Amino acid sequence: MIQLYQPLSYMGLVYREIRQSTLDIETMFEILGKSPEVADRPGAKPLIVREGGLRLDHVSFHYDERRPILKDVSFEVPPGKTVAIVGPSGAGKSTLSRLIFRFYEPSSGHITIDGQDIGAVTQVSLRGALGIVPQDTVLFNDTLDYNIRYGRPDATDAEVREAAHLAQIDGFIESAPGGYQAAVGERGLKLSGGEKQRVAIARTILKAPPILVLDEATSALDSFTERAIQGALDQVARGRTTLVIAHRLSTIVGADEILVLDKGEIVERGTHAELVAQQGIYASMWSRQHDVELAEEILRRAAAEE
Ligand code: ATP
Numbered sequence: 001m002i003q004l005y006q007p008l009s010y011m012g013l014v015y016r017e018i019r020q021s022t023l024d025i026e027t028m029f030e031i032l033g034k035s036p037e038v039a040d041r042p043g044a045k046p047l048i049v050r051e052g053g054l055r056l057d058h059v060s061f062h063y064d065e066r067r068p069i070l071k072d073v074s075f076e077v078p079p080g081k082t083v084a085i086v087g088p089s090g091a092g093k094s095t096l097s098r099l100i101f102r103f104y105e106p107s108s109g110h111i112t113i114d115g116q117d118i119g120a121v122t123q124v125s126l127r128g129a130l131g132i133v134p135q136d137t138v139l140f141n142d143t144l145d146y147n148i149r150y151g152r153p154d155a156t157d158a159e160v161r162e163a164a165h166l167a168q169i170d171g172f173i174e175s176a177p178g179g180y181q182a183a184v185g186e187r188g189l190k191l192s193g194g195e196k197q198r199v200a201i202a203r204t205i206l207k208a209p210p211i212l213v214l215d216e217a218t219s220a221l222d223s224f225t226e227r228a229i230q231g232a233l234d235q236v237a238r239g240r241t242t243l244v245i246a247h248r249l250s251t252i253v254g255a256d257e258i259l260v261l262d263k264g265e266i267v268e269r270g271t272h273a274e275l276v277a278q279q280g281i282y283a284s285m286w287s288r289q290h291d292v293e294l295a296e297e298i299l300r301r302a303a304a305e306e
Pocket residue numbers: 017020021024063064069087088089090091092093094095096
């Protein structure tokens with residue numbers, strides 16, 4: 001029991017962190033619905049996405065100038081590649097995604113997409129090029145069809161079905177009373193967190209944005225749902241420029257580059273194998289998360305034996 005205690009208390013910590021970032025993403029959507037805080041500059045031009053390369057050059061940021069949050073952050077997500085950001089709570093991961101969506105402007109430095117400063121383009125064109133898959137999605141009180149089609153209102157029925165299939169939510173929809181026309185939300189079908197997330201993934205597949213920001217699947221889901229979601233996320237990220245805010249290191253092992261953010265600075269960077277070999281922060285996060293997975297496995301086996 002004592003052996004179990006440490007991994008379990010760590011699991012509690014991980015869960016709390018996840019809850020917090022869930023709220024953050026919801027706040028982000030609230031902001032998205034409101035009028036933007038950062039207005040288009042006079043004469044702003046639409047963003048023209050050619051390959052979808054994302055680049056941050058010496059980006060620093062503070063909410064309050066007495067407290068720097070991001071310090072001289074530079075990295076690139078080449079077209080079609082996946083970069084993952086990991087780091088302790090409060091390191092600045094969500095802040096980075098808010099800057100990419102231009103909810104705030106960097107205090108210094110530049111963020112560019114295919115060489116165009118995101119500060120100089122129209123917000124509409126910027127947000128049209130970006131897709132986000134949050135951990136916890138708030139669905140509209142409308143049909144499943146509407147919730148998926150929102151990604152691209154002029155999509156055909158066949159395209160909506162194909163997106164649902166790729167997001168691995170088609171089986172669930174087809175077995176729901178009313179199928180695609182089933183209402184969800186307060187007066188309709190109640191969906192689990194994992195089902196809602198797969199609806200959001202289907203919506204993003206339909207929108208087909210060239211650049212994706214993924215807030216990764218959580219460990220609060222059962223392993224079957226988690227595998228389904230991970231499969232759907234892999235599907236949506238295929239061939240797209242993808243930035244993953246990662247909570248579970250096992251899902252980013254294959255990322256082209258992993259950045260470890262600590263107190264607003266990139267302190268380690270490299271592939272999974274390079275970072276494990278460095279025996280630094282990432283390597284210790286990796287070995288701790290193994291302990292958590294072991295504890296989960298023990299709990300699962302105990303539950304199965306009951
Ligand atoms: P987590 O993994 O817990 O979600 P994070 O790495 O995403 O953390 P951020 O949410 O980017 O971290 O927060 C970085 C720091 O900025 C934190 O210390 C936080 O308190 C602060 N912060 C975040 N949002 C605001 C805000 N709107 N105003 C002032 N400070 C903020």
